[in-house]
Amino acid sequence: MNKVKIxxxxxxxxxxxxxxxxxxxxxxxxETTVSYSEAIELLTIKYYDILITDMILAExxxxxxxxFATTNKRIFGSILIxxxxxxxxxxxxxxxxxxxxxKKPFSSEALLGAIDKILRKKEKEEQKExxxxxxxxxxxxxxxxxxxxxxxxxxxxGESPKLISALRKAEILSKHQLNCLIGGESGTGKQLLAKYxxxxxxxxxxxxxxxxxASISVSLFEAEFFGYKKGAFTNATEAHAGFxxxxxxxxxxxxxxxxxxxEIQAKLLTAVEKGVIRRVxxxxxxxxDVQIIAATNQDVDSLVEQNKIRRDLYHRISQGILILPPxxxxxxxxxxxxxxxLDLYENEFNKKAKKIDDELWEKIINYSWPGNxxxxxxxxxxxxxxxxxxxxxxxxxxxxxxxxxPKPETILTFDFIDGTxxxxxxxxxxxxxxxxDKYNGNKSRAARHLGITYQxxxxxxxxxxxxKSE
Numbered sequence: 485m486n487k488v489k490i491x492x493x494x495x496x497x498x499x500x501x502x503x504x505x506x507x508x509x510x511x512x513x514x515e516t517t518v519s520y521s522e523a524i525e526l527l528t529i530k531y532y533d534i535l536i537t538d539m540i541l542a543e544x545x546x547x548x549x550x551x552f553a554t555t556n557k558r559i560f561g562s563i564l565i566x567x568x569x570x571x572x573x574x575x576x577x578x579x580x581x582x583x584x585x586x587k588k589p590f591s592s593e594a595l596l597g598a599i600d601k602i603l604r605k606k607e608k609e610e611q612k613e614x615x616x617x618x619x620x621x622x623x624x625x626x627x628x629x630x631x632x633x634x635x636x637x638x639x640x641x642g643e644s645p646k647l648i649s650a651l652r653k654a655e656i657l658s659k660h661q662l663n664c665l666i667g668g669e670s671g672t673g674k675q676l677l678a679k680y681x682x683x684x685x686x687x688x689x690x691x692x693x694x695x696x697x698a699s700i701s702v703s704l705f706e707a708e709f710f711g712y713k714k715g716a717f718t719n720a721t722e723a724h725a726g727f728x729x730x731x732x733x734x735x736x737x738x739x740x741x742x743x744x745x746x747e748i749q750a751k752l753l754t755a756v757e758k759g760v761i762r763r764v765x766x767x768x769x770x771x772x773d774v775q776i777i778a779a780t781n782q783d784v785d786s787l788v789e790q791n792k793i794r795r796d797l798y799h800r801i802s803q804g805i806l807i808l809p810p811x812x813x814x815x816x817x818x819x820x821x822x823x824x825x826l827d828l829y830e831n832e833f834n835k836k837a838k839k840i841d842d843e844l845w846e847k848i849i850n851y852s853w854p855g856n857x858x859x860x861x862x863x864x865x866x867x868x869x870x871x872x873x874x875x876x877x878x879x880x881x882x883x884x885x886x887x888x889x890p891k892p893e894t895i896l897t898f899d900f901i902d903g904t905x906x907x908x909x910x911x912x913x914x915x916x917x918x919x920x921d922k923y924n925g926n927k928s929r930a931a932r933h934l935g936i937t938y939q940x941x942x943x944x945x946x947x948x949x950x951x952k953s954e
Contacts, residue, residue: 487513488603489530493523493537493549494565503536506592512599520544527558534602535559536595539566539573547577554580561602565590640673640680641824642817646809650677657804658685663756663776665741665801667784668808670932671856674779677808678737681777690734695727698743698928698938705748707764710755716765728761728772740928741778741801742792743938753797776801781932792937811853811860818849821857825864838871913948916941 490512494500500516507514515532517523520543527535527549535553537546546564553559564577567588577585583605584598640651657664658681666674675694682692700708707716711726727736738744744752755761756776760769778801780787787793811818826837840848853859916934923929931941 487511488534488599489532490514490534490536490599491523491526491530491532491559492516493520493535493541493546494518495538495540495542499538503595506595507599510596518542520549523549524552527553527556530558532559533561533606534599535562537562537564539564539568539570539577545573547573547580547582550577550582551580560606563595563598563602639824640676641821642814643820644809644814644817646807647814647817650806650808651680653804653806654681655684657681657806658683661685661687661775662803663801664778664804664806665784665798666777666779666806666808668779668781669810669854669856670781671858672808672810673857674781674808675737675739677806678735678777678779682735685775687734687775691731692735692737693727693731694737694739696739696928698740698931702745702748702939702942705745706751709748709752710761710763712764713766716763720765723763726761726763728755728774729770731774732772733774735775735777738776738778738801740780740938742780742782742787743928745939746791746794749794749797753794753800756797756800778802811856818860821860822848822864825861826868829865829868833868835868837868840867909948912944916944916948 490507492500492503492507492514493516494503495518497518500518504514504516515526515530517526520541523537532553535550537549539546541549550559550562550564553562561583562581563584563586564582565586565588566573574585583602586594586598640647642648654664654677664681666677668674678694679692682688695708707724707726709726709728711724711729712720714720714723755772756774759773760771762769780792782790782792784802784805784807788795788798811821822840829835830837855862916930919933920927920930923933927941927945928938931938934941936944
């Protein structure tokens with residue numbers, strides 16, 4: 485075990501000699517000097533566990549020496565010896581973090597006690613550091629294991645050229661941390677691809693914050709994205725960090741980005757361009773470093789022309805464009821996916837699925853799968869669970885999943901008397917309310933079903949309510 489190193493500084497040589505003999509007798513390694521400048525030289529090239537110095541030295545004060553050693557991290561602890569009661573000097577020494585101040589005359593027991601106190605503190609901090617390093621290593625191992633598990637759970641199955649092209653682009657975008665726009669029909673796996681980019685890139689240990697833009701009301705967009713200061717508006721009883729702050733250093737995934745109102749898109753553009761945000765009600769700017777991944781189930785090429793997204797914002801977030809193909813365009817991937825998910829759900833449910841015969845297989849490969857991967861996985865899950873028992877082997881019923889719109893003739897029927905505009909409005913209201921009920925009150929899905937924007941749906945509902953109050 486290495487001896488404790490002590491530097492002893494006093495301009496009276498007899499004092500340094502006496503103290504040195506006493507300390508070495510207790511198995512400490514002691515170096516002495518009577519010169520301030522020599523002490524500085526020693527502290528420049530060596531590290532000491534403890535510095536013991538007189539307050540008054542010929543060239544400078546001992547406090548000045550402790551300040552140099554502490555600032556340059558050349559010592560762990562310090563003991564100041566003084567024969568005076570200079571209150572200002574003692575306050576300064578305390579502020580510097582001097583461990584002990586011994587007034588002359590002091591006993592050897594007092595000095596040894598002060599040294600022991602410092603060494604016990606040092607031992608505790610070293611143990612703390614060891615534990616911290618151990619925890620850091622364990623945390624990194626855990627993160628690596630979790631990353632492997634996440635990576636396995638983020639398997640994007642298939643070998644169709646369009647899918648492989650999207651995955652290769654995703655790898656490049658993740659490596660260079662570029663903003664990107666993911667296009668594709670509902671259920672094609674846009675969220676999964678966004679997480680795949682996060683997993684592959686240098687931001688994988690940083691936050692991945694997912695925002696469904698269609699689920700946020702217009703009045704709350706700014707507060708949710710940029711946060712707000714305490715007292716910024718009624719009920720703002722506490723300060724609140726927005727999505728950008730929470731995602732800082734990581735990735736902000738904006739699903740259904742076309743649902744963001746144009747006025748908010750302008751503020752979103754400023755945040756992306758300048759890398760700063762400002763909370764609602766605050767004047768202070770906050771620096772942010774966020775990679776944006778946006779997604780839409782609408783035609784990417786026509787977003788700007790249809791005024792779904794600002795042109796300048798589009799260019800900012802589309803440094804890379806990834807288009808996920810619908811399942812019906814992925815050819816042999818259906819067979820690969822079927823084998824994968826049959827195995828997955830058989831293991832998950834500990835149940836052997838009924839064999840898929842030629843007739844069912846023919847229907848599977850010729851079906852359009854409007855709900856894409858989401859619908860397909862639900863189909864396989866149902867087949868594993870019910871294909872041989874509780875569910876009648878009526879293959880058509882297995883495909884009735886997330887088709888979107890029921891057959892028009894089954895939605896509702898009306899007998900028009902005069903065909904007036906007021907009656908047409910009532911029909912529209914009834915139709916919209918039934919579609920909202922179909923999706924259990926989810927207005928975002930209802931809007932997609934009706935082929936209108938989320939904001940458009942809200943305006944129509946507001947109009948209906950205003951008509952009733954008149």
